[in-house]
Amino acid sequence: MRLALLGGGGFRVPLVYGALLGDRAEGRVTEVVLYDVDAGRLAAVARVLADQAAGVPDAPAVRVTTDLDEALRGADFVFSAIRVGGLAGRAADERIALAEGVLGQETVGAGGIAYGLRTVPVAVEIARRTARLAPDAWVINFTNPAGLVTEAMAAVLGDRVIGICDSPVGLGRRVARVLGADPGSAFADYAGLNHLGWLRGLRVGGRDVLPGLLADPALLGSFEEGRLFGPEWLRSLGAIPNEYLHYYYFNRETVAAYRSAERTRGAFLHEQQDRFYAAMGRPGGAPALETWDRTRAEREATYMAHNREASGAGERDAADLEESGGYERVALALMRAVARDERATLILNVRNRGTLPSLDDEAVVEVPCLVDANGAHPVSVSPLTGHAAALVGAVKAVEREVLAAAESGDRERAVSAFALHPLVDSVTVARRLVDAYTAAHPGLAYLRR
Incomplete structure (x- = not known):
């Protein structure tokens, strides 16, 4: 089985290859094609992968290319892990937003919008070329902002593109661990958008054990999210938020x-x-x-x-550092489920299909899914209510403005995306942000007045 990894010169690629090396089952990946626009980075990552493969019998073969079409032809799976504008672009996103007094994080707020605006056109072109050159391939999207980019690609590829993120997995694992439960057998009642979701329940043997955690201040303060948000706030919410919600709840x-x-x-x-x-x-x-x-x-x-500095959360737990990454394990489990019909339940970014009633069917959401040979199917979860439903609706409306701007090139739709975001909430600031980002990023030259 052949895997094409787009963004193959990326720093985290060895995590993916390491997971593939541990897969010895029939139908495993036997060839990895790394694609990147930077030949030097490809060569560097290929060196790391060669060291990883040393002494491993039948390690997946690796080849590199700077030709996207060559990478896609014959692929069974495509991992999209591109970074349009590179880390220099991310640093500019942060700097420009902070100059206006708003958040510049790469997936949240102004920085996420800027990153999405320059990434969506590239991702859509990748989707079109994949549909033409590898129509039977499954695309697993790592590219941030993951939900937004997955929704853009789904307009071309339908349900054959699935977005993944390791944040919900890490959250569920930490909560299960602190409660003495097996993360592999516990069901996480989790819902929202990418980097904007909440764990509302954790079912172990049919029983929800999360209320016990919420009632115990000492336990609540013993893991990452408890220290980040504070036990009092978690009890007020009645849920455990994704760590990225710290940018909303403690924005200032x-x-x-x-x-x-x-x-x-x-x-x-x-x-x-x-x-x-x-x-x-x-x-x-x-x-x-x-x-x-x-x-x-x-x-x-x-x-x-x-964030940990702002909240006084201290250093990361050693267990979290030892289990860092995680998205590569989600990707491998997803591939196994699809390629071998090994059913698995995973939290993924997929089209809503009525799972969250407050959003339309085509909206990409982040929810538990049953995965089999026919793809990922969202399962029933309790609906979002109150401020969670309102916040998800507001951010999805912003994502739709980003998609409209990317499709039409309409600069005013880009202004709307910034202005409507809860972490920007100023038309004046939005206009200045669009001016500054278009000046900084050649990839936004398509936006016209």
């Missing part, structure tokens, strides 16, 4: 922490990865896998550091 504190920081997350990663790729490009350079693993450990330890 987080923006203040970002603005006072020496550098933003994007700037840190840009600098860090530049060092890594430079080291990989030097003749007789550093040992590839060891250098990558050391760089990855630093990256994971500093994840959401500004």
Whole structure:
């Protein structure tokens, strides 16, 4: 089975390959084609993968290409993990937003809108070429903003594109662990959009054990989300939010922490990865896998550091660092379920199909799905209510403005996307953001007055 990995020069690709190396079952991936626009980054990642494969019998063969069509032809699965504009673009997104006093995170608020506006046209073109060159392939979308990009690609590929994220998996795992339950057998009643969802229940043997956690302040304060949001707020919500909701519930504190920081997350990663790729490009350079693993450990330890600083949450748990990543395991489980009809229940980004009554059928939502040879099928969950339903509706309306702007090139639809977002809420600021982002990113030149 052949896997095409778009964005194959990306830093987290070895996580995916490591998961593939551990799959020894019949029907596994035997060939990986890495595609990227940057040949130097491809060569660097190929070095790391070669070190990973050393001594592993029948390791999946790896080849690299800068030709998208070549990568897609003959693919059974396509992983889309592109970053339009690179980390330099992410750093610019953050800097421009913070200059206006609003959040610039890559998937949330102004930064997420800017990233979506320049990514959607590229993702749609990938979907069209996949439909033409690999019509039977399943596309698994890693590209952020994952829900928005998946919805854009679904307009071309329908249900053959599925979005994944490791945040809900990590949340469910942490809650199950603190309650002494097996994460693999517990059912998470989770719903929302990508990076905007809530765990409302955790069923173990048919019994919801989440109320017991919410009633115990000591337990609530013993894991990542409890420290991040505070036990009192979690009890008020009656649910455990996805960690990215910290940007909403503690927006002022987080923006203040970002603005006072020496550098933003994007700037840190840009600098860090530049060092890594430079080291990989030097003749007789550093040992590839060891250098990558050391760089990855630093990256994971500093994840959401500004949020933890703003909330006083402290350092990440050692268990979370040891189990970092996660999206590659979700992707492997998804591939197994589809390719071998090994049924699995996974939290995925798929078309709504009536799962959340407040949204239309075509809206991509993040909910538990039953996955089999026919794809991912959302399962019934309790409906979103109150502020959660309102917030999801507001953010989905923003996503639809982004999609409309990307399709039409209408600059005013882009302004609307920024202005309507709860973390921007100013038409004046929205216009200045569109001006600044179009000046910074050549990929937004398609927006016209």
